[in-house]
Every structure is written in C-alpha cells, then in structure tokens.
Amino acid sequence: MFSSKAEITWLSGQDRVKTYSIPATRHEKSFCSECGSALPRVQDGFVVAPAGSLDSAVPIKPNAHICCASRAEWDERLEEVPKIDGLPG
Template sequence: MKPRHKGSCLCGKVHYEITGECQSLYLCHCHRCQKGSGSVHGANLFAQDASLTWIQGAASVTTYHHPGTLHVRSFCRHCGSALPSVDDRSGWVTVPAGSLDTPVPISVTAKIFTASRGEWVKSADEAPSFDALPQSEGQ
C-alpha cells in the first residue's frame, strides 16, 4: 500500500491528500521561492508517480505559472496558503512541506540556490531562540 499524506490551508477551506512516496525535500533559496513564500526559502517535497486528490475546496485553489520558467505555485485564494501542484509534463507532485497536517515523511535532501540567500538570513543561527513568542520587557 502506498503512503498517504494529508494537508490543508490555513483557513481550512482546502484539504488534500497525496498518495505515494516523497523522494526529496528541498529548501530552495531562489528569488522566486523567496517571493512566493514571503520568507527566506521555499520548503517543498517532491513526489514522482504520486497522486494529488483535493478532498475539499478544489475550487478555492489558484495556480500561478511564472512565465518562461518551470516555477509553479498553487495557493488558497482565501488565505494565500501554499498548496500542492502537479507538473503535467513530468508527473511530479510538489508539496509545500508546511501545508502538511501529517508528519513530513523525509529529512531535508539539500538547500539549493543558496547564492540567492538574503544577507539578513546569514546571521539567523546567531540569533536567540524561543519556544514561543517572547515577552517584551515591562509586559
């Protein structure tokens, strides 16, 4: 039996299921992934020969193809959460790791396009860490 992974968007209007093995998990620092995520990188699982089933809210999914590139990004039109997409040419399913409701099934394969990583991120390992939102002084 093939593994199944479930996920959803932030507002809960879209739910999906991926059936199949994930071969890789890349943290991509390219400018397109930075813009698409609004953060330091995209974190995407890639699954070949897997299937994507929209359990709920398929009509709320919008897909953007960046002109002249292989970059595709699907998202919920209500809350903007990143959602899976399927490359019709190759059959690969791309799954934003943060959209999964079940545990991410594999470890990070690699960090890619690190030359595009923002300067502000390079000092992140030296910054303090907190398990929750820190309380500011005087609160």
C-alpha cells in the first residue's frame, strides 16, 4: 500500500458520517447516519464517491469494467436492456 494523500473536507454534517468496514477485507461503506445515503470516503489513497452522492455532471467516463470474472449472470449486454427515465409502472 501507499500513504494516502487524498482527503475529504466536509462543509457540514461530518458528525453524521458513519463508516462500516468488514474485518479482514478491503470492503468499506460510508453513509449518513440520519438518512442512510451513501457518502464519499477515502480508501487506499483514493476518494471513492458513490455516483448517487454527486449533485453535478461527471465529465469523465469509466475506463474499465472491473471484477468481471465474478459478475452476476445478468451483467452481460446491458446496452440491450430497455432504458426507462423514471421508476417503472
């Protein structure tokens, strides 16, 4: 590992940020203890920002589809699945 240089500066609500880690793994999740929303966190020297926590457009695109060997059976040809602008029904 390398030393972390990334950091997050919270403007408000830092006291409500909780992080759950599974022991002996690298899995972590930060969330708001009040509403449960997924929140950004620093992990392994990088800021990990859940897409749902962003409030503006993201000017970059993914450059890899990772962990494909262990993906779900339905995670193939998703570009062929109908797109719905809102919730179905």
